[in-house]
Amino acid sequence: MRLYLLKSPKRVAAAAYAHIKEILTSVSHPILGLATGSTPLRLYKNMVDDYLAGGISFRDTTTINLDEYVGLSGTDVQSYRYFMNKNLFMHIDIDIKNTHIPNGLARDLAKECLRYTELVDKNRPDVQILGIGSNGHIAFNEPGTPIESTTHVVNLDQSTIDDNSRFFDTIDLVPRQAITMGISDILKAKQIILLATGTSKAMALTRMLTKHFSADCPASFLQKHPHVTIYADESATHLLDKSGV
Numbered sequence: 001m002r003l004y005l006l007k008s009p010k011r012v013a014a015a016a017y018a019h020i021k022e023i024l025t026s027v028s029h030p031i032l033g034l035a036t037g038s039t040p041l042r043l044y045k046n047m048v049d050d051y052l053a054g055g056i057s058f059r060d061t062t063t064i065n066l067d068e069y070v071g072l073s074g075t076d077v078q079s080y081r082y083f084m085n086k087n088l089f090m091h092i093d094i095d096i097k098n099t100h101i102p103n104g105l106a107r108d109l110a111k112e113c114l115r116y117t118e119l120v121d122k123n124r125p126d127v128q129i130l131g132i133g134s135n136g137h138i139a140f141n142e143p144g145t146p147i148e149s150t151t152h153v154v155n156l157d158q159s160t161i162d163d164n165s166r167f168f169d170t171i172d173l174v175p176r177q178a179i180t181m182g183i184s185d186i187l188k189a190k191q192i193i194l195l196a197t198g199t200s201k202a203m204a205l206t207r208m209l210t211k212h213f214s215a216d217c218p219a220s221f222l223q224k225h226p227h228v229t230i231y232a233d234e235s236a237t238h239l240l241d242k243s244g245v
């Protein structure tokens with residue numbers, strides 16, 4: 001794993017975007033794994049700005065998102081489909097048919113999970129963008145999720161419901177379940193770029209890097225992947241003994 005320690009969230013986004021752009025422009029039909037949450041928002045803004053300035057095209061890009069809430073339709077403002085359309089897809093030249101997000105309204109959720117894992121098998125991302133939950137989750141793989149997990153329905157941890165309630169009017173409106181790519185699906189990406197900013201991520205980042213990999217901290221499973229790059233700001237790394245990483 002490589003860790004780049006940067007002064008601010010703005011620099012984290014700029015450095016991560018430079019890395020991602022290099023990957024996207026080195027293949028003819030790139031496959032880009034996307035994440036939601038507040039952390040990648042600046043990165044998506046950088047993608048949009050670069051596209052508008054003529055620096056990149058997404059015409060031949062396919063995207064695969066990590067997760068979606070169960071029970072929300074893509075037109076619901078809280079759904080991850082809505083988030084991606086609003087913050088990225090509607091501003092760039094991507095063909096919306098090539099953007100994939102689990103269907104949180106699928107009648108048969110087990111079938112939807114199988115379909116999604118097959119989709120990832122057939123479309124191994126050239127690069128997967130990840131954030132990290134304050135409890136060490138990646139996508140919605142909560143503590144306790146095994147490394148072999150494929151796409152599955154998850155009951156969200158109370159800490160995740162609490163963290164994500166800031167996006168909802170009341171905590172009662174936060175969905176209790178989500179469909180998420182499993183850890184083994186995430187590890188299929190050719191490269192992984194994880195972003196961590198802010199003090200609320202400091203403990204999770206430290207556990208991810210310093211603990212022997214374990215399901216207690218799902219992000220620690222990334223130690224198993226040969227090409228992981230972490231871009232983090234000073235607040236997210238303040239608990240690390242930097243000499244030991």
Ligand code: GLP
Binds near residue numbers: 035036067130139164
């Ligand atoms: C959600 C998403 C994760 C994301 C996490 C952190 O739980 N499922 O993919 O990494 O939130 O979000 P934020 O970047 O807002 O802290």
